[in-house]
Amino acid sequence: MPAAAIEFQNVTKVYRRMFREEQVTALSCVSFEAGAGEVCAFLGPNGAGKTTSIGLLMGFHFADSGEIRVLGCTPGDVRAKEKIGFLPENFAFYKYLTAPKLLRFHLALAGNRSAEAAARIPELLAKVRLAGYEEMKIGKYSRGMVQRLGLAQAFLGDPQLLILDEPTSGLDPAGRKEILELLLALKAQGKTVFLSSHILPEVEQICDRIVIIDRGRLLRAGRLQEMLSTGDRVELVADRITEEIEQAAAACGAVVERGPHGVRIVLDAARKREMAEALWNGGCDVVSINPVKSSLEEVFLKVVEHGEGGA
Ligand SMILES: Nc1ncnc2c1ncn2[C@@H]1O[C@H](COP(=O)(O)OP(=O)(O)O)[C@@H](O)[C@H]1O
Ligand SMILES: [Mg+2]
Helix, strand or coil, X not given: CCCEEEEEEEEEEEEECCCCCCEEEEEXXXXXXXXXXXXXXEECCCCCCHXXXXXXXXXXXXXXXXXXXXXXXXXXXXXXXXXXXXXXXXXXXXXXXXXXXXXXXXXXXXXXXXXXXXXXXXXXXXXXXXXXXXXXXXXXXXXHHXXXXXXXXXXXXXXXXXXXXXXXXXXXXXXXXXHHHHHHHHHHCCCEEEEEECCHHHHHHHCCEEEEEEXXXXXXXXXXXXXXXXCCEEEEEECCCCHHHHHHHHHCCCEXXXXXXXXXXXXXXXXXXXXXXXXXXXXXXEXXXXXXXXXXXXXXXXHHHHCCCCC
């Protein structure tokens, strides 16, 4: 893996209510890493601990135990914060401001009053497809426009690392697609993106690494491609197949589909050799044998259902 941009080591976070006994363990011994230049998706059902982890990463609150490093620094260190663009969950902007004014305000908040930075604002608005709306008050924006403005705000300082908490939540499919395209463009520029989400088919299209948590515990962490090939099913493609072999394949639990490029047979990996031999012996030509990949959604549901542990 490339040098780590984000490292969590045995991080535990407990929320305590003042003057009350009750406490919530939001994170329990969570460890994972995200590499520089990677798009890492942080996945988990509601209440899993995603926003808590992001809050710790940004230095908004402190872990009870364990260690966190972000861009080689402890969270909250200004040297790291200067290189981070952040989009919080459920953010709200001043609705009477326009987008250029809001972005200038955010630049000022970051202590950047240079004319050069302000001059980049039109370019940034064009990048998030808000050019032409410079005079419109943010209160009149659609949900998708507000979300894209949120991303423009996160891109303001040309950050090395983007930390985005549910950047596509509440958006329609077209709005989500626009955000994902923006994230892909960032990835092409070599930026590191750490985003939490629970919209899996889309995440699957853009991310390199996946971290899955549930109820404060790490369930899985690893490269997406490795996580998708579970190795328990294979796909054989044959270009001629007799009725007899098709029936025999179906009888041993295989799924047989006839397509334009041959017959696709999907079966348990354990029966791969047996099936290939039956095809060869029956005079069929086996064109390919490959492991079947699961979708991220299938992997996620399986991992969350079984409460699987380990990295
Ligand atoms: N400020 C808080 N005080 C007490 N409990 C909290 C607080 N913030 C979050 N929690 C609890 O911590 C757990 C994790 O929440 P959160 O990090 O928001 O999860 P996610 O972002 O994955 O939905 C939940 O059980 C939530 O109720
Ligand atoms: Mg959250």
